[in-house]
Amino acid sequence: MTSEPPTPLPRPEPPLLRVENLVKRFRVPGGVIEAVSRVGFTLGRAQTLGLVGESGCGKSTTGRAVLQLPPPDAGSVRFRGEELTALSRRDMRRVRPSLQIVWQDPRSALNPGRRVRDLVAEGPVIAGRPRAEIAGRVDAALAEVGLNPAEVGDRRPHEFSGGQCQRIAIARALVLEPDLLVCDEPVASLDVSVQAQVINLLQDVKARHGLSLLFISHDLGVVRNVSDRVAVMYLGRIVEIGDVDSVYGAPAHPYTRALLDAVPVPDPLAPPPGPPLKGEVPSPLRPPSGCRFRTRCPLAQPVCAEQAPDLRPVGDDHQVACHFSLKESPVSRSSAPSRTAVQDGGPR
Amino acid sequence: GTQPQGDTPATGSGSAATVVLGVEAVRGLDPAHLFNLTPSGDANRLSAIFGVLFWSDTSTGKVNPGIGESLTADDDGVEWTMKLREGVTFTDGTPLDAEAVKFNYERIADPDTKSPLAPLLEGVTFEAVGPRTLVIKLKEANHAFDRVIATNLTHIGSPTAIKKDAAAFAQNPVGAGPFTLQDWVRDDHMTLARNPGYFEQGKPLLDTLTFKVIADPAQRINAVASGQAQAAVPGSDLSFMARAEGSGLKAAKAPAGGGPMLIFNTAKPPFDDLRARQAVVLALDTKELAQVVDPGSTPPDSLYGTSSPFHPGTGVMPEQDTARAQELLDELAAAGEPLKFTISMPASGFFRRTSEYLQSRLSTLKNLQVEIEVLDNASLDRQVFTNRDFALSAQIVPVADPEPNLYKLLHSGGQTNYMGYRNPDVDAALDMGRGSSDEGARREAYAEVERLVVADLPVLPIRQQVAYTVHSDKLSGLTLHGDGCLLYDRLGLAGS
Amino acid sequence: MKGPLLVVEDLRCHIPSARGTVRAVDGVSLTLARGQVLGLVGESGCGKSTLVRTLVGAAPARASVSGAITVSGASLTDMPYEARRAFVGRHVGMVFQDPMSALNPVVPVGRQIGEAVRHHHGLSRAAARARAADLLEQVGVPDPGRRLRHYPHQFSGGLRQRITIAMALSCDPELLIADEATTALDVTVQRQILDLLTGLARDRGMGLIMVSHDLGVIAGRADETAVMYAGRIVERGPTREVFGRARHRYTDALLGAIPRLDAPPHTRLRVIPGAPPDLAGTAPGCAFAPRCPARGERCESESPPLQGESGGHAHACFHPAEGETT
Amino acid sequence: MTNTPTRRGGTALWLASGWLGLLGLLALGVGLLPLPAPDAPVGGPNLPPFASFPEILGTDGIGRSVLSRLIHGARISLTVSIGATLLAAVLGGLLGVLAAYLRGFAESVIGVVLDAILAFPPLLLLLALAAVVRPGVGTLVASLGLLFVPPFARLAKAAALARLNREYVVAAEALGAGHGRLLFRELMPGCVPPVASYAVVMAALMIMVEGALSFLGVGIPPPAPSWGAMIAAGKDFLAMSPQLVLVPCAAMFLTVLSFNTVGEHLRARVDPGAGDAR
Amino acid sequence: MTAGALAAPRVRLGRSARRAAHLLAVLLLVTLAAAALVDLMPGSPSAAILGPTATPEQLAAMDAEYGFDRPFPVRYLDWVGGLLTGDLGRSVQSGQPVLGTILERLPVTLEIALLAVGISLLVAVPLGVYSGARVGGPLDRVVTAGASALMSIPVFVAGVVLIYLLALTTGWFPVSGWAPLSAGLAENLRFAFLPAVALAVGETPTLLRLLRGDVVATLREDFVRTAATRGLPRRYILFRHVLRPSALPLVTMAAVVFGRLLAGSVVVESLFALPGLGGLALQSIPAKDIPVIQGLVVLVAITYVVVNMLVDLGYTVLDPRTRAR
Numbered sequence A: 001m002t003s004e005p006p007t008p009l010p011r012p013e014p015p016l017l018r019v020e021n022l023v024k025r026f027r028v029p030g031g032v033i034e035a036v037s038r039v040g041f042t043l044g045r046a047q048t049l050g051l052v053g054e055s056g057c058g059k060s061t062t063g064r065a066v067l068q069l070p071p072p073d074a075g076s077v078r079f080r081g082e083e084l085t086a087l088s089r090r091d092m093r094r095v096r097p098s099l100q101i102v103w104q105d106p107r108s109a110l111n112p113g114r115r116v117r118d119l120v121a122e123g124p125v126i127a128g129r130p131r132a133e134i135a136g137r138v139d140a141a142l143a144e145v146g147l148n149p150a151e152v153g154d155r156r157p158h159e160f161s162g163g164q165c166q167r168i169a170i171a172r173a174l175v176l177e178p179d180l181l182v183c184d185e186p187v188a189s190l191d192v193s194v195q196a197q198v199i200n201l202l203q204d205v206k207a208r209h210g211l212s213l214l215f216i217s218h219d220l221g222v223v224r225n226v227s228d229r230v231a232v233m234y235l236g237r238i239v240e241i242g243d244v245d246s247v248y249g250a251p252a253h254p255y256t257r258a259l260l261d262a263v264p265v266p267d268p269l270a271p272p273p274g275p276p277l278k279g280e281v282p283s284p285l286r287p288p289s290g291c292r293f294r295t296r297c298p299l300a301q302p303v304c305a306e307q308a309p310d311l312r313p314v315g316d317d318h319q320v321a322c323h324f325s326l327k328e329s330p331v332s333r334s335s336a337p338s339r340t341a342v343q344d345g346g347p348r
Numbered sequence B: 001g002t003q004p005q006g007d008t009p010a011t012g013s014g015s016a017a018t019v020v021l022g023v024e025a026v027r028g029l030d031p032a033h034l035f036n037l038t039p040s041g042d043a044n045r046l047s048a049i050f051g052v053l054f055w056s057d058t059s060t061g062k063v064n065p066g067i068g069e070s071l072t073a074d075d076d077g078v079e080w081t082m083k084l085r086e087g088v089t090f091t092d093g094t095p096l097d098a099e100a101v102k103f104n105y106e107r108i109a110d111p112d113t114k115s116p117l118a119p120l121l122e123g124v125t126f127e128a129v130g131p132r133t134l135v136i137k138l139k140e141a142n143h144a145f146d147r148v149i150a151t152n153l154t155h156i157g158s159p160t161a162i163k164k165d166a167a168a169f170a171q172n173p174v175g176a177g178p179f180t181l182q183d184w185v186r187d188d189h190m191t192l193a194r195n196p197g198y199f200e201q202g203k204p205l206l207d208t209l210t211f212k213v214i215a216d217p218a219q220r221i222n223a224v225a226s227g228q229a230q231a232a233v234p235g236s237d238l239s240f241m242a243r244a245e246g247s248g249l250k251a252a253k254a255p256a257g258g259g260p261m262l263i264f265n266t267a268k269p270p271f272d273d274l275r276a277r278q279a280v281v282l283a284l285d286t287k288e289l290a291q292v293v294d295p296g297s298t299p300p301d302s303l304y305g306t307s308s309p310f311h312p313g314t315g316v317m318p319e320q321d322t323a324r325a326q327e328l329l330d331e332l333a334a335a336g337e338p339l340k341f342t343i344s345m346p347a348s349g350f351f352r353r354t355s356e357y358l359q360s361r362l363s364t365l366k367n368l369q370v371e372i373e374v375l376d377n378a379s380l381d382r383q384v385f386t387n388r389d390f391a392l393s394a395q396i397v398p399v400a401d402p403e404p405n406l407y408k409l410l411h412s413g414g415q416t417n418y419m420g421y422r423n424p425d426v427d428a429a430l431d432m433g434r435g436s437s438d439e440g441a442r443r444e445a446y447a448e449v450e451r452l453v454v455a456d457l458p459v460l461p462i463r464q465q466v467a468y469t470v471h472s473d474k475l476s477g478l479t480l481h482g483d484g485c486l487l488y489d490r491l492g493l494a495g496s
Numbered sequence C: 001m002k003g004p005l006l007v008v009e010d011l012r013c014h015i016p017s018a019r020g021t022v023r024a025v026d027g028v029s030l031t032l033a034r035g036q037v038l039g040l041v042g043e044s045g046c047g048k049s050t051l052v053r054t055l056v057g058a059a060p061a062r063a064s065v066s067g068a069i070t071v072s073g074a075s076l077t078d079m080p081y082e083a084r085r086a087f088v089g090r091h092v093g094m095v096f097q098d099p100m101s102a103l104n105p106v107v108p109v110g111r112q113i114g115e116a117v118r119h120h121h122g123l124s125r126a127a128a129r130a131r132a133a134d135l136l137e138q139v140g141v142p143d144p145g146r147r148l149r150h151y152p153h154q155f156s157g158g159l160r161q162r163i164t165i166a167m168a169l170s171c172d173p174e175l176l177i178a179d180e181a182t183t184a185l186d187v188t189v190q191r192q193i194l195d196l197l198t199g200l201a202r203d204r205g206m207g208l209i210m211v212s213h214d215l216g217v218i219a220g221r222a223d224e225t226a227v228m229y230a231g232r233i234v235e236r237g238p239t240r241e242v243f244g245r246a247r248h249r250y251t252d253a254l255l256g257a258i259p260r261l262d263a264p265p266h267t268r269l270r271v272i273p274g275a276p277p278d279l280a281g282t283a284p285g286c287a288f289a290p291r292c293p294a295r296g297e298r299c300e301s302e303s304p305p306l307q308g309e310s311g312g313h314a315h316a317c318f319h320p321a322e323g324e325t326t
Numbered sequence D: 001m002t003n004t005p006t007r008r009g010g011t012a013l014w015l016a017s018g019w020l021g022l023l024g025l026l027a028l029g030v031g032l033l034p035l036p037a038p039d040a041p042v043g044g045p046n047l048p049p050f051a052s053f054p055e056i057l058g059t060d061g062i063g064r065s066v067l068s069r070l071i072h073g074a075r076i077s078l079t080v081s082i083g084a085t086l087l088a089a090v091l092g093g094l095l096g097v098l099a100a101y102l103r104g105f106a107e108s109v110i111g112v113v114l115d116a117i118l119a120f121p122p123l124l125l126l127l128a129l130a131a132v133v134r135p136g137v138g139t140l141v142a143s144l145g146l147l148f149v150p151p152f153a154r155l156a157k158a159a160a161l162a163r164l165n166r167e168y169v170v171a172a173e174a175l176g177a178g179h180g181r182l183l184f185r186e187l188m189p190g191c192v193p194p195v196a197s198y199a200v201v202m203a204a205l206m207i208m209v210e211g212a213l214s215f216l217g218v219g220i221p222p223p224a225p226s227w228g229a230m231i232a233a234g235k236d237f238l239a240m241s242p243q244l245v246l247v248p249c250a251a252m253f254l255t256v257l258s259f260n261t262v263g264e265h266l267r268a269r270v271d272p273g274a275g276d277a278r
Numbered sequence E: 001m002t003a004g005a006l007a008a009p010r011v012r013l014g015r016s017a018r019r020a021a022h023l024l025a026v027l028l029l030v031t032l033a034a035a036a037l038v039d040l041m042p043g044s045p046s047a048a049i050l051g052p053t054a055t056p057e058q059l060a061a062m063d064a065e066y067g068f069d070r071p072f073p074v075r076y077l078d079w080v081g082g083l084l085t086g087d088l089g090r091s092v093q094s095g096q097p098v099l100g101t102i103l104e105r106l107p108v109t110l111e112i113a114l115l116a117v118g119i120s121l122l123v124a125v126p127l128g129v130y131s132g133a134r135v136g137g138p139l140d141r142v143v144t145a146g147a148s149a150l151m152s153i154p155v156f157v158a159g160v161v162l163i164y165l166l167a168l169t170t171g172w173f174p175v176s177g178w179a180p181l182s183a184g185l186a187e188n189l190r191f192a193f194l195p196a197v198a199l200a201v202g203e204t205p206t207l208l209r210l211l212r213g214d215v216v217a218t219l220r221e222d223f224v225r226t227a228a229t230r231g232l233p234r235r236y237i238l239f240r241h242v243l244r245p246s247a248l249p250l251v252t253m254a255a256v257v258f259g260r261l262l263a264g265s266v267v268v269e270s271l272f273a274l275p276g277l278g279g280l281a282l283q284s285i286p287a288k289d290i291p292v293i294q295g296l297v298v299l300v301a302i303t304y305v306v307v308n309m310l311v312d313l314g315y316t317v318l319d320p321r322t323r324a325r
């Protein structure tokens, strides 16, 4: 089972990152959790893929598995055409500089005992870049994220606010000149007033360096803002993936729909959303058979319990894993006004 | 000698007394298998359960009858005749007759028994010439053999019980003594009940006797002081006696000769060299040593106790002479062999202090280097006594009479001659003393032994020996025998 | 009973700390009528939790508290400590942010729900149990009779929060305070809980204070909104007014900084420079001044008072925005 | 709230640090002090304190200077306690961090070894080691050090696990750091403060353990004057010269108390809310 | 997906199997190490049996007779074989069966350890709760200072002082010795009390400080604050809401202390002349009484294992979170 359809146009260049059938399990007291279950997606150069879903659905695990931190239990991760899962630890270390990550909690991602300058220099030092070169790069990276190297270089993480720490973390990744930056909830721990600074910064950096971003967040607003394409996860599976405007404008999966409806909008005059979802995400230890969403799904039918739906296209660059996609049911279509204007977007 | 303490004789029925000892009878109570006959160890238990055939006075070594009636030698001291009393039986009903004694002794002599007492009976033969008469033939003359019997061969067990199961017998001994074993909780206590069939009418006076084990000597005295026990054997440290008397307790005591001695390994360097032994001995102030390591004690001036007939009257032990000691040490150092040795000592307070005292005082001299090694009993037995891998150590040798302990200590092949000391003249003098029944000749011989020992210095007595038992003033009838254990048939409790 | 349910006047809560005195609440005045929902928004650390804790008499032990609090006409600040605790326990219900840590992990939920009624109303064990089951039913926990015996960890996050709500309701409070009651929950569950809270408040005629840092949470559900910044209320008014015509520069900027679902991708967000202030500092003037695009000289020396406007819309700003942010 | 212990440390902390500092100086500089050798006789036995100068603390049962023995004893007691603690802390720290880092089989093996040490009768180890090798400071340091590895390992493992969950270790791996760097640069440094502050508390315990061993007669052999040995020897003269027990007891008490005070203070600073790890 | 459902029971079984394997490995390692250590100790038990007058030949003969001269692995395996059939051998010294020897002394040590832990808990729980409830208050200051002081008193000093004060001077308690339960509970307790107190002196501060710290931490928990805002009385909160979660580490620690006391109350046993396991060890080790030593090692190791299992079990009883659903 492949997650991506054959691309309509022959491409001269493979995508930067192609993930297929990714599986990651954890052994926990009481059993085994399949935190990521046959997940697949592609990410082109200079593109941003948003990964959204509720807590515990496997977003972070997916992000980490891509980086082989730790390696997935099954599946393939091709980065620049190279199969990462087949690499030895040593070879993987060679590739790492090109694959960087920014973490949710910037404080815990920065060793509290180190100075900012050393923290940022750590990557190049490990990569064995010449010493002379490193200092300059570090200063440049710090400057790029809006910090004054002379001022902050000798201080330690605890002297900074969360937003500043996140900038340091971004500088730390940038200094290695990566091709892919995985951002795992980079703004979730930040105040609203600071979050905008970091989001804008990431966008600028991406544009300047031609980076690709795998942007993980549970905040649909943020994902919409930063992403070109978006994947919605539920209980370890991708239930819907596609162009941002298609997914947000015309969600094809009932879960996506409900998720969008549940987002509180800071507008007292916003139209009343659709009916709320019942219940909560089931325990990943004992996921429902068939479609994992069926226990909460308003459209569930017997077939949903028997057969797990595969991703299937419902439009240009829009796929859904549902037996009864909303896009095909005229009722839902009317309740979800689609913005045809952007539907021709496709992967950029 | 010893005098019975206390005023009123005990009333008898219902009276119970507790005696505190220092070590448990770990290996059971088979008289053939015991070598630890110290009062704080097994001697007291054996005396209570088996009684004594004969007993020797702790101070003078004079042999007195117990369950046995008499023990006499022929003129040349080779053939001894033991007479037993009429109608004495073990508590299992077996008669204690000549055959029973013969059985016990032959069992000890039998190599299969592996008795540590076997050397005492080497080449000795026994003949029961009547139910109450045992004739003992020695290999060579020994006019002091009655003392050997009274000290080490005085406990006789029931042949019936031994034959049945020797191992079980050690755990549940059957004797003819004043008490029988009733209850034994190891490492805690041993309860004994009056033997109603004891040979002497009206004895023992106590109904119940309990032995308790307390390892710490101070705690043993505390037990008596607090009324938990009536008597305690605190051990060899005389300081405890002073302390007990200071806190209102009484002490039954018997001064003896000998006592704790430093022993030099004369078979190995460095103490195979007389100068080395002399240097150490001359460097020591024995008066101070005794005072320091055991406050309240006095240094011995002879191998024999002050009340012994063999005591020379004036002191014969060498006086301190530090200058001469230093000369000898320098001499040794000049010869390329500066004196350097390790003191191997048991861990108990007295010996530990002795070793520390020696180390402290000797280290003030030049060309002398002393180290200490404290050993637990098993290591001591193995390393020092069996393997003789030591330079300077110590042991306690009570000398009520030169026989048998001095012979064992100093004779070339003597059982406790761990020093490896060999001096034909000493051997001859010891044999002389043993073979003679004449008091004058014996005195002469043992004076000679002492002269030679003072010249050769294989051992150095460091403190006068006083055997003692601490007791409350309610307890009466404490008579010490052997190395200082009690005679239990006469022990009584006042008041109760 | 007449009069507003809750009146707070010039409430201050200053907490001594190693860095200096933290002015966590610095002169807050509020009123809340019965049956009304008050939304209290502000970013992390602005003093929301301290404010509501102080309201119920649970300010940090070393804090110095001043000002007046009246609940149903009874002055809390005049009551002796124990009486006040009992009064609050009976008349005010609290729901906290983290439903896991707000429940004792080793006590069955039934007892946790029932213990307060047992104590305050002297109910028997069985009666308290029945009441607890009843409450669980009301907050939408299925199979309440059986689940009374269960421990908190046996419930999912949403159910746990329902249980803490049941606990808060156990003594039939007149005032319910929900401090970030949905922050730890997923959006789909958050919606359920918010519906439950507002529904309950409406049905029972309780006053409800909803505390959140998420403007969206407040926007759809509160009758009135108060915006906090650095220990003070900087803007207050009917929710529509506050969101529709934000006057304070902070409210205004905040609304602009939120990525919107309906905005096209890669819209540049309006940025508020700098970071929220450290409340231990004692700089004079408007706390927002360093980050404010419209600050004037006065802003840096003088602290603007909360000025009323028509329709109960008040703000504390010398250079208010003209409104209509979005 | 968390800084309550810090503030309350006040005078007690200063006194404790002062006492330890003084003791450390004395122990280090004991050779330079005009003291008689600890095994040299300086007068009659059991001289009372203040009876003569410079023997202000009198003499012991053998007639040796109590003052000199006390200070030399400080050196030995401190050497044993600090040496054994260091050994245990280093070994335990390494094992704990390794177990946390490696997980899997290595963690199981380390777990078995640690549990085995815990389940081993301590007396047997001490006595047997003293019999196999010569008893002495080195042997005692080695055996006590070994015995106290598990609590340190447990603490270090917990600290390392807490840090493994802090994302900076994974972050370093994402930067391409190898095992060595992850272990020694990222993980270890963070584990040092809790282990070190716990070590101070353990040093106090070690002093008492050394004392108990000497009391049982299986500690430092004579004539070396460890405090425990002094107490054990002095108890034979308890009635006559109680100072022989009281003086080393007081020294031991003060030192243990000081170590505890300082250690608890450090622990409160390093890890507020830490209970007793054992 | 049924993978998870299928995996669950298999994994649970795997976990308990792993735990069992772990404990078995611990037991093996401990006994092996003990055997090896004793083997490395110079000399043989024969010396201890035959005494100072033994000759080397006698020793060798005895070694051969008892099999002490066999190679180490053979003896160890032999011993393990015996262990599996429940035969721990006989003491070389006394000739008594090891199992009986140990079982005879176990109750003494067990009772003292239990009493000591009981006394410690009795003191530590109320003091810990109340001093933790008012950190820095007068009670807290006194209690923490007292705990530090108690902690700094070596057990042998505590024992001597207790004997002097409560036995010698006042005569309330016996200075030493033991009365079994068969002598009556009152008599038994009279003898057991002082040793237990001497042990408790050292252990109480540990438990007290642990509990105090946990109480302080628990008091910061949200659920305590919740309970406070609901107007529940202070004492109710302290003993219903604070003590129970704080008691978990306390119970663990109490179990650990208990295990430790079982293994090593040697000092107190020798000071009070108690016929317990400590004394047995102290006398068997120098005598190289290998069967007894090995028996003790097994007992201590098993105790450790059992205590650990009990702690696990205690957790499941006390902490509903660890209970299987």
Ligand SMILES: Nc1ncnc2c1ncn2[C@@H]1O[C@H](COP(=O)(O)OP(=O)(O)OP(=O)(O)O)[C@@H](O)[C@H]1O
Pocket (backbone or CB within 6 Å): A026, A027, A028, A033, A035, A053, A054, A055, A056, A057, A058, A059, A060, A061, A062, A218, A284
């Ligand atoms: N190291 C781990 N060990 C065991 N289980 C894990 C581990 N990491 C993640 N999980 C489990 O895997 C599932 C997915 O976790 P993951 O962290 O990927 O979710 P997430 O979508 O990032 O959630 P969040 O929004 O809370 O960060 C969860 O059920 C989680 O409990």
Ligand SMILES: Nc1ncnc2c1ncn2[C@@H]1O[C@H](COP(=O)(O)OP(=O)(O)OP(=O)(O)O)[C@@H](O)[C@H]1O
Pocket (backbone or CB within 6 Å): C015, C016, C017, C022, C023, C024, C042, C043, C044, C045, C046, C047, C048, C049, C050, C051, C060, C213, C279
């Ligand atoms: N016990 C305390 N001691 C010292 N400072 C405190 C204490 N409690 C709160 N503060 C400080 O008071 C300020 C307000 O904290 P508070 O928890 O009320 O904020 P909040 O608005 O609820 O934030 P959040 O959204 O993070 O919950 C913060 O700066 C905080 O650091």
Ligand SMILES: [Mg+2]
Pocket (backbone or CB within 6 Å): A059, A060, A061, A184, A185
């Ligand atoms: Mg995540």
Ligand SMILES: [Mg+2]
Pocket (backbone or CB within 6 Å): C048, C049, C050, C179, C180
């Ligand atoms: Mg808050």
